[in-house]
Amino acid sequence: MTETVVIVGGGQAGAQAAVSLRQEGFAGRVVLIGDEPVLPYQRPPLSKTFLAGELAKERLFVKPAAFYEKVNIEHILGETVSAIDSSQQLVSLSSGQTLHYDHLILATGGRVRQLDCPGASHPQVHYLRTLADVEAMQDKFTAGARLVVIGGGYVGLETAAVAVKHGLKVTLLVARPTPLGRVTSPEVGKFFVDVHRQAGVTLCCNTGVESIEDDAGDGLVAALVTDSGYRVLADMVVVGIGLLPNIELAESVGVACDDGILVDEYGRTSVDNIYAAGDCANHPNPIYQRRLRLESVQNAVDQGKAVAATICGKDKPYAQVPWFWSDQYDLKLQTAGINSGYDQTVVRGEISSRSFAVFYLREGRLLAVDAINRPAEFVVARNILSKGLGVCAERLQDESIPAKALADLPAADEADSLTTENTAPKGAQASTQSGVQKTPQSNAVEHDRVA
Amino acid sequence: MIKVNYIESDGTHREVEVEEGVNLMDAALDNLVPGIDGDCGGVCACATCHVHVDPAWIDKIAPMDATEDAMLELTDDRDESSRLCCQLKASPELDGIIVRTPAGQH
Numbered sequence: 001m002t003e004t005v006v007i008v009g010g011g012q013a014g015a016q017a018a019v020s021l022r023q024e025g026f027a028g029r030v031v032l033i034g035d036e037p038v039l040p041y042q043r044p045p046l047s048k049t050f051l052a053g054e055l056a057k058e059r060l061f062v063k064p065a066a067f068y069e070k071v072n073i074e075h076i077l078g079e080t081v082s083a084i085d086s087s088q089q090l091v092s093l094s095s096g097q098t099l100h101y102d103h104l105i106l107a108t109g110g111r112v113r114q115l116d117c118p119g120a121s122h123p124q125v126h127y128l129r130t131l132a133d134v135e136a137m138q139d140k141f142t143a144g145a146r147l148v149v150i151g152g153g154y155v156g157l158e159t160a161a162v163a164v165k166h167g168l169k170v171t172l173l174v175a176r177p178t179p180l181g182r183v184t185s186p187e188v189g190k191f192f193v194d195v196h197r198q199a200g201v202t203l204c205c206n207t208g209v210e211s212i213e214d215d216a217g218d219g220l221v222a223a224l225v226t227d228s229g230y231r232v233l234a235d236m237v238v239v240g241i242g243l244l245p246n247i248e249l250a251e252s253v254g255v256a257c258d259d260g261i262l263v264d265e266y267g268r269t270s271v272d273n274i275y276a277a278g279d280c281a282n283h284p285n286p287i288y289q290r291r292l293r294l295e296s297v298q299n300a301v302d303q304g305k306a307v308a309a310t311i312c313g314k315d316k317p318y319a320q321v322p323w324f325w326s327d328q329y330d331l332k333l334q335t336a337g338i339n340s341g342y343d344q345t346v347v348r349g350e351i352s353s354r355s356f357a358v359f360y361l362r363e364g365r366l367l368a369v370d371a372i373n374r375p376a377e378f379v380v381a382r383n384i385l386s387k388g389l390g391v392c393a394e395r396l397q398d399e400s401i402p403a404k405a406l407a408d409l410p411a412a413d414e415a416d417s418l419t420t421e422n423t424a425p426k427g428a429q430a431s432t433q434s435g436v437q438k439t440p441q442s443n444a445v446e447h448d449r450v451a
Numbered sequence: 452m453i454k455v456n457y458i459e460s461d462g463t464h465r466e467v468e469v470e471e472g473v474n475l476m477d478a479a480l481d482n483l484v485p486g487i488d489g490d491c492g493g494v495c496a497c498a499t500c501h502v503h504v505d506p507a508w509i510d511k512i513a514p515m516d517a518t519e520d521a522m523l524e525l526t527d528d529r530d531e532s533s534r535l536c537c538q539l540k541a542s543p544e545l546d547g548i549i550v551r552t553p554a555g556q557h
Contacts, residue, residue: 042492049494059477059492067483298497301490325496332518334496375495375521382525404524 003028005311006091006099008081008249009107010034012042012297013278015062016304017105022071024312030073031099033091036130037078039065044297046134047158047240048327051141052166060131086253086271103311106250106261106269106276107304110243110295115150119212124222125237128155140236143167148224148234150209152179154326155240157192161328164200171202171232173224175241178205183324185339188358188370191351192328199329204228212237243295245280258282260293265317267307275310277303286319287385288338288367298323321385323378330354334378337368337385346396348377348403357381357403359396366391376403383407453541453548457484457502460554469541475550476500476537486552493537498525503532504539505549512539512548527555 005021007014010032018032034040041060049055058064068075076093083092084104092098112127114120126137145168149156152174164170176182178189179196196203208227215221215233224232245260256262256270260282267275267283278300282293302320309316326333331354342360349356357377360368366389369381380403384391389407396406452468455478459465467482469475479487479500491497495518504512509532515523519538523529536550 044494045492064481064483067480070483297490301488325491325494327494332494332496375518376524379521379524403521 003102004100005030005103005105006101007032007105007107008091009105009109009246009278009280010036010038010040010075010077011107011109011278011300012040012062013109013281013300013304014105014107015040016301017107017277017308018068018073019063019071020305020308021311022073024308024314026308026312028102032068032073032075033079033081033093034075034077035080036132038131039063039068039075039077041131042297043129044325046131047128047155048162051128051134051138051159052162053138053141057131081249084249084253084274086274089273102273104274105267105307105311106255106274106280107278107300108246108249108261108276108280110245110279112239113242113244115209115212115239115241117209117211119214119222122212122214122222122237123219124234125212125239127239128159129243137236137238141166141168144169145235146221146233147171148173148222148232148237149240150224150237151240151242152176152181152189152205153183153240153242154180154324156238157196157328158326159238159240160196160201160203161199164196165329169202170200171204171234172196173207173209173226173232174203174205175208176205179203183335183339184370185342185345185358185360187345187347187351188333188372191372195329195331195354243279245282245293247280250274250276250280259291262291263303265306265319266310267303267318268310275307277307283318285322286317287321287388292322292338294322296322296324321382323382331372332375334371334375335368336371336378336381337366339368339370342367344393346393348397349374349399359391359393361391361393364391364393374403377406380404380406453543453546455541455545456547456549457482457487458549458551459484459486460552471541471543473541474537475502475539475541475548476535478541479536484552487536489537491537495519495522495535495538498522498535500536501526501529501553502534502536502550503530503553504534505551506532508545508548508550511544526553528553 040062080094081091112129147163147168147170149160149172160170160172179192180189210227211225213223215223222234247257250261261276263276263281279295285292306318324335339360344361346359355373357371357374371378455469457465469478476489488499490499
């Protein structure tokens with residue numbers, strides 16, 4: 001009997017799951033349903049090279065149309081799933097069509113968090129999540145235009161960088177004391193403040209928006225009133241204040257959710273034959289010994305692969321070091337790991353040189369790195385994190401030691417502690433005392449290309 | 452158009468025609484060459500488009516930068532012929548180039 005996998009969501013995770021099902025040998029029917037009217041595409045370039053006009057639209061697509069045909073992946077685009085019946089294993093589409101599934105993958109992603117101040121629906125207010133969002137703002141992306149960006153996350157910073165390079169007059173409003181406050185440290189945030197100011201962005205931290213007025217009554221110019229009492233005029237406003245996971249469909253069939261759709265390491269939800277992957281999914285991460293919901297390409301791709309493998313009866317649990325990147329000006333920020341809970345930072349290199357790495361440690365163990373124009377430090381940190389290796393703060397800082405060698409602790413200094421002998425962390429006993437809860441050997445993560 | 456030869460680990464050989472300036476990762480995706488993922492979209496951030504360049508062509512390709520050199524460390528079977536093909540742009544000097552996709556890259 002032919003089995004059918006229905007994938008709800010046509011983003012990176014959904015596309016990867018479809019492709020990986022075929023790579024894993026799934027011979028049944030694969031149907032990908034996307035609410036956007038286009039084939040799955042990559043979102044990272046939307047606030048980078050695509051916004052800058054440096055990348056052709058056809059280069060955004062995860063795979064060309066011919067690929068789906070060749071490997072027999074059906075796609076239904078521009079339609080939403082209106083309901084799931086988990087007892088009958090049916091999904092209903094907005095068109096009225098129903099589809100039976102044997103396995104259902106929820107790759108529903110997220111939607112932008114909206115401003116909720118008075119005037120937030122002003123016609124010049126834009127959000128940046130989809131291809132259509134960017135296409136709608138590109139006409140106004142002209143030299144001399146006044147742009148106000150609200151939000152100091154990746155999307156806000158990248159948008160500001162592209163805009164100021166294009167000659168727009170850019171004001172960036174950041175609610176926290178520094179940008180990237182949720183994911184990085186004050187040192188790195190402060191560095192990006194300086195970078196953007198030097199590039200010509202007017203950047204205000206600790207600044208929220210109280211209301212948005214229409215400046216002249218014609219809808220053409222927005223006037224933002226900040227909580228510090230300023231009034232800033234904008235021909236265009238771009239808001240990047242985060243993402244909300246799309247969990248409503250899951251909840252409607254009783255799938256357990258808590259900051260995303262809860263899945264196990266195989267991508268299975270609490271309801272039989274329903275799986276989740278990507279931005280919408282909240283997974284148990286063995287490296288950090290806690291649940292994580294990640295919004296990244298790496299997570300979408302790797303979870304998509306894990307779910308596909310599970311459906312094909314293969315044992316490939318998801319256990320990866322999270323990684324992220326951001327391109328701004330001449331800078332490539334590469335982050336490996338999650339720094340949450342760090343009690344020490346170690347800076348390698350001079351921040352003023354625009355090439356440095358900040359390592360985050362907790363109780364002496366590495367949690368994460370932010371590498372700015374330091375790809376070798378990013379790579380070695382991924383290696384250290386995935387193998388659960390020990391580190392030594394003095395060595396991390398010492399530039400006379402090549403980055404590559406930071407994963408090797410010298411045999412001499414080690415009696416005291418650090419689990420130098422290879423990959424398997426010390427399991428239970430380390431996890432009781434260490435802030436970085438280490439995973440038992442059976443879950444140890446092999447060094448892997450993450451792809 | 453520039454001819455690019457992709458050889459898979461099982462010996463499957465594909466010759467594809469690539470427009471000048473297009474990188475060999477995009478060209479592989481466009482032509483459904485398996486074994487090249489390009490998860491990051493070609494910005495040298497993921498190391499999923501690793502290829503081994505045929506020795507006869509090594510000297511004709513542009514040298515790698517520090518980012519590519521570092522990212523290649525994430526691949527399993529790096530050697531002196533290793534490159535990330537998102538960083539290799541088709542040009543007349545590369546007409547006929549041969550690259551091999553590694554076994555493990557799926």
